[in-house]
Amino acid sequence: MSAGSLRARVRAEMTEEIKATARRHLATDGANLSLRAVARDMGMVSSALYRYFPSRDALLTALILDAYNALGTAAEAGDTAVTDRTALRARWLSICHAVRAWALANPSEYALLFGSPVPEYHAPEATTAAASRTPLTLITVLKDSVDAGFSTPTDHLPPTVHADMARLRAGTAPGIPEELLARGSMGWIQLFGAVSFELFGQLNNVVEAREAYFEYQMRHVATTIGIPE
Amino acid sequence: MSAGSLRARVRAEMTEEIKATARRHLATDGANLSLRAVARDMGMVSSALYRYFPSRDALLTALILDAYNALGTAAEAGDTAVTDRTALRARWLSICHAVRAWALANPSEYALLFGSPVPEYHAPEATTAAASRTPLTLITVLKDSVDAGFSTPTDHLPPTVHADMARLRAGTAPGIPEELLARGSMGWIQLFGAVSFELFGQLNNVVEAREAYFEYQMRHVATTIGIPE
């Protein structure tokens, strides 16, 4: 059996190496990386690569899945890094900083996840689970905030938004009021917007104190959501 | 002289037609549209197209410039559509809705502006002026808010952020307190994040009431900035 799994192991290693090489190319060529160049880098011919990935899109899908999971892992690590689990504000901010740090360390992968959608490419269902890990980490803090008895916002939500939030809660986080979820989603959007603005060059020649301005924003968001100091 | 300008006029028309065709291709092929396909669509050979644009990047730059200006025009129109110039909240919200409407109507051009940066492509200086039209429109509302005597936020800004905002103010909007500019920039980021999330598919299967949730967010942002009802 060790012989039988050898083939499989080699194949798995090969697949990993292809992805690693592709990730390297991602940094310079973006989403339109070249299969042939990846193969060339590995000393193999391009057609051999099709034994591992049926198409370029399949390779991209694998990279996207890995990236979502890497970001999710980083976000969760940011959360658990705060040993005092009752320090909700610190946890929220730690997650935000973890997301930004991961994005700055892996800009091309972040762009693959949150940048312009690749034309003619449709993400398979499998990615959505990985994609929701990061927002779920944020929602966990909201849930702990509710359990700790902190007061929640009392916005008036339009009925349709209320329904959306109720549906979101049903799938993920029982017990969180719709109003809090709505504000939490806003915070997730602000986090994404801030990181994207910085990474995509929209802050150039405007804001130099990137870290400080990010911190300022996220503190403000945390306050808005109702996470006390 | 009418003969001399004929050539120029034909050339201008040709340039416009190329851009229009390219814009159409942008919708299906995204940023990696094909010069040859554009030429084919116009019944000409690809090399002829190089008489008008020295490279594919140059064509993209022209499209980007046009898109920034179109968005800026839409934003300004959203502002001036509010006849009561003292209705600052209405003006702010009208600008936000105009930006979203333009983005929904021109998704691929929006992606070109605010999506993943094109690898190896660096925007020339000329685009920055067009790019700032939309945020400047928002800042105008902030300025009118100050002039109207509305109270401004009293955040404590880190010194570096304070300096950034002072520099931003110096170039654009004298008289606006740094704290207000910082919050206004947050609002611009939230607007961008909300539109991008919706357009790039991040809201799929989560929020269905797109319009209503957007409105909710922007109202909240306006309140946060300190624009009274």
Added chain:
DNA sequence: TCTACTTGGAGAGCACTGCTCTTTCCCGAG
């Protein structure tokens, strides 16, 4: 009006791309 010059279009060609198909080879299960 005739000529000299500039300009725009056409076509061939180069190096590259994703992908398919066929051929070869070699590992490992029976």
Added chain:
DNA sequence: CTCGGGAAAGAGCAGTGCTCTCCAAGTAGA
């Protein structure tokens, strides 16, 4: 020890951005 299947190689197809040469047509000066 045989032989089936997985993996690699290579040729080939249609497409790409871009360059170069060639030619027709429009423009300006005498």
